[in-house]
Amino acid sequence: MPGAALAEAQGEIAAAQTASEQLRQDVAENQKHAQEFATHLNQYKALQQDLDHLEGMHRAAFDRLAKLQASEKQRAPRIDVLQAASPSVAPYWPDYNRDALIAVAGSVLFGLFAAWLADFLSGPQPLPTFPNITLQHSWLPMVQGRDGVAEAPTLTASETARLPAPAPMPRQLDNNEISALIAAANEESRLAVLSLLSGLSPEETVALNWEAVDLANGVIRVPGPYGRTIPIEEPLGGLLAVRRKRQPEATGTVLRARGGTSVDSFEKSYNTLPMMPG
Numbered sequence: 171m172p173g174a175a176l177a178e179a180q181g182e183i184a185a186a187q188t189a190s191e192q193l194r195q196d197v198a199e200n201q202k203h204a205q206e207f208a209t210h211l212n213q214y215k216a217l218q219q220d221l222d223h224l225e226g227m228h229r230a231a232f233d234r235l236a237k238l239q240a241s242e243k244q245r246a247p248r249i250d251v252l253q254a255a256s257p258s259v260a261p262y263w264p265d266y267n268r269d270a271l272i273a274v275a276g277s278v279l280f281g282l283f284a285a286w287l288a289d290f291l292s293g294p295q296p297l298p299t300f301p302n303i304t305l306q307h308s309w310l311p312m313v314q315g316r317d318g319v320a321e322a323p324t325l326t327a328s329e330t331a332r333l334p335a336p337a338p339m340p341r342q343l344d345n346n347e348i349s350a351l352i353a354a355a356n357e358e359s360r361l362a363v364l365s366l367l368s369g370l371s372p373e374e375t376v377a378l379n380w381e382a383v384d385l386a387n388g389v390i391r392v393p394g395p396y397g398r399t400i401p402i403e404e405p406l407g408g409l410l411a412v413r414r415k416r417q418p419e420a421t422g423t424v425l426r427a428r429g430g431t432s433v434d435s436f437e438k439s440y441n442t443l444p445m446m447p448g
Contacts, residue, residue, distance in 0.1 A: 352405075358425060361413065364406040378424045380417065383410060 343351065348367070352360050365375040374392055382391050388407065390400045402410065413424060 357409070357413075361406075361409050362425060364409065368403065368406055369400045376423070376425065379422060380414070380424060381421075383414075383424065385410060385414060 348363075352363055355363060362375055365378065366372065368390075370378065370390070370392065374394070378390070382393060383402075384391065385402070385407070388402045390402060392398050392400060410424070417426075
């Protein structure tokens with residue numbers, strides 16, 4: 171029994187020592203935390219003092235600013251707005267309408283002055299006179315003059331009204347006249363006229379051969395220095411198709427005389443065609 175009590179007492183002593191050691195560690199750790207807290211507390215107090223000092227400086231600066239603004243408002247003149255200004259829809263300056271009217275009026279006056287000055291400098295214009303008019307035509311008889319020299323008869327201005335009217339100037343045919351001309355022409359002339367109307371020159375029309383005509387693609391490829399491609403339109407296409415059937419060999423020129431030889435007189439005929447009077 172005494173041994174059991176001693177062992178129990180020793181166990182309690184070991185437990186007490188363990189608890190005491192734990193307490194010592196807790197106390198040391200708490201002391202460490204207390205020291206850290208004291209250090210942070212001192213830093214906080216220092217920062218709080220600095221903040222209080224800055225806030226005091228800020229309040230002093232704000233009070234000084236308020237005093238300065240109040241004194242400036244007191245010194246400034248007082249203005250009372252009776253009515254707010256309305257926005258303007260037109261420019262204040264310059265006045266474009268006025269300037270435009272001044273420019274137009276100035277231009278008209280300057281033009282009138284220039285015309286008057288030109289008339290003033292040129293002097294009075296002589297009145298038109300109608301002297302005797304001497305005309306010489308094959309249908310007027312020659313008059314024997316001095317020294318045996320033939321002179322043309324003299325016509326007065328009143329006699330000129332009895333002269334025959336001049337021959338009318340040549341003009342181009344209109345669409346109806348061209349249609350009538352094509353309808354009245356024979357096949358060769360019709361083909362030549364349609365070729366000329368399509369854009370070929372008289373020389374190119376006479377020299378046009380079947381190698382340059384592409385009926386499949388509907389174009390005429392004109393060779394030479396002014397080579398170009400001309401589309402084939404109706405009724406030229408139909409005439410070329412009919413003539414192509416008559417010339418299955420597809421060689422030589424398109425235009426041919428009745429005997430089958432190449433035509434070389436279409437250019438002369440074209441140049442000597444009479445123009446319709448105006």
